Amino acid sequence: MKIAIASGKGGTGKTTLAVNLALALEDVQLFDCDVEEPNCHLFLDLDLIKVEDVNIPTPEIDKSKCDLCGKCSEFCRFNAIAVLPKDVMVFPALCHGCGGCTIVCPKEAIIEKDRSIGVIDRNKNSSGGFEFYRGLLDIGEPMASPVISALKKHIDTNRTAIIDAPPGTACPVITSVGNVDYCILVTESTPFGLHDLMLAVDMVRILEIPFGVIINRHDIGDEKVEEYCNSQGITILMKIPHDHKIARLYSEGIPFISSMPEWKDRFVNLFETIKQEYGGVGS
């Protein structure tokens, strides 16, 4: 079964929940899909090794064959190729790797070379069946989605997968939560939290993914998040209080279930409840 943790608003506790939930379960894979700012590994005492580069096939032009006809640059919707009166230039950072230029070139003057935009890492020793993967987008690179797609190829459908999504509701989030069985939306009880939760709810409804809400720091603001969930018939899966001990442990990079074991059972129960209803047969 695949469960994604998403939020709309940043900093509501996605990573905390993903890590603690994964650590509470047996035989689990954890995926850090926040490839722009991955943080899960900071809470896990493990060595990472590189599994692969994430590459975008980017055009390279054989200038001995190119007659500067301009069809490639005319075709490219990302402005990644410019044909000048006497030369042709490629702007690799703008290339989405669609391969269109190689198809339209009448002289077969374009070949594609892989350009790395990020990496996939995993834990060296998956002791106790705990497997951790993360994607990391290179600094200065704009496109997160190809790294997320490459990361998700490592999901083993026979096991439980927990997916930590990036904040927001734009394309990297859609790529992260696509095809999951269930989505946990994490929010906090503030006006910003409520507003961004509503956007995230719109998102999972459009994608037709079953979902429930966890309200983190539920006692800091007002009751509006709870009222909203109740009025919409949205399941509130869990409420976590604003707790200095949790905040302190978080700041130090310690998963709070390791020193607050009473939470472990709550996460196991949470998972079992979700699995019973949405896990399907054999997952």
Add this chain to the structure above:
Amino acid sequence: MKQLTVISGKGGTGKTTIAAAFVSLAKNAVIADCDVDAADMHLILKPQVQETIDFTGLDVASIDESLCTQCGKCKDKCRFDAISNDITINIYECEGCGVCEYICPERAISMIPRKAGDAYISKTRFGPMAHARLGIGEEASGKLVSFVRINAKKLAEKHNKDMIIIDGPPGTGCSVIASITGVDMLVIVTEPSVSGIHDLERVLGVADYFNIPAVVCVNKYDINKENTQLIEKYCSENGVGIVGKLPYDETPTKAMLQEMTVIEYSNNDFSTKVKDLWENVKKHLHETSGHTLLTMAK
């Protein structure tokens, strides 16, 4: 005219709270909310929208089923898995490259413009504001951010404003890059957690990559003072100025509940510290004209 972007790498460190406070302290600024897929600034500033502009992102593929023979050539050539086995387009996966349109022997596919969000020109109690709402799951967040910034620039010229304050998105990817290119300075809001530090280092790397001067504000510095010291050490070793440290305080949440900036909400210690922060930011902003300060050690 100066442009200042507030970013953080990590989400939820207090970007919008601090950017909104700056807006209420700046005397002559335009506001741009560039966190276009989870914009929150309007919840505090309550803008009166004066103009709504349709934003069209990248074109998406559309199949005319009456012409399609299900030959599958489009599916074979699509690198983004945006065409299913029964030859329908998944618009959330479509990158808008146009390969399928080109390859289709029946001319059954056309690329059509698609509305990807709304951009707004508004009035607030602190001045003009440019903001936007990206449609759910849309691809073109960087493009919409650039559009918001163009609108903000026009507003600044029209109303004779000398500054644009930009509330940026979290992360390091396309919408962050679009929010920071060409600005005069970044204010990076961080917190003394392992995540905050990790994300600060990465976002300073982005600032360095694009050669933009940056200063740092440590929010909730008293949650973990040892980590705050690590941030201070890191910044000083890398020649990055720290413009302020704010304690953990309930003022931002209380002010947010009242739809106020922290400056409007109270004259307490916390808001005094934010005012000092703003004075420091202004000082650094005036010193950064024309040259960059940042040199990273690694």
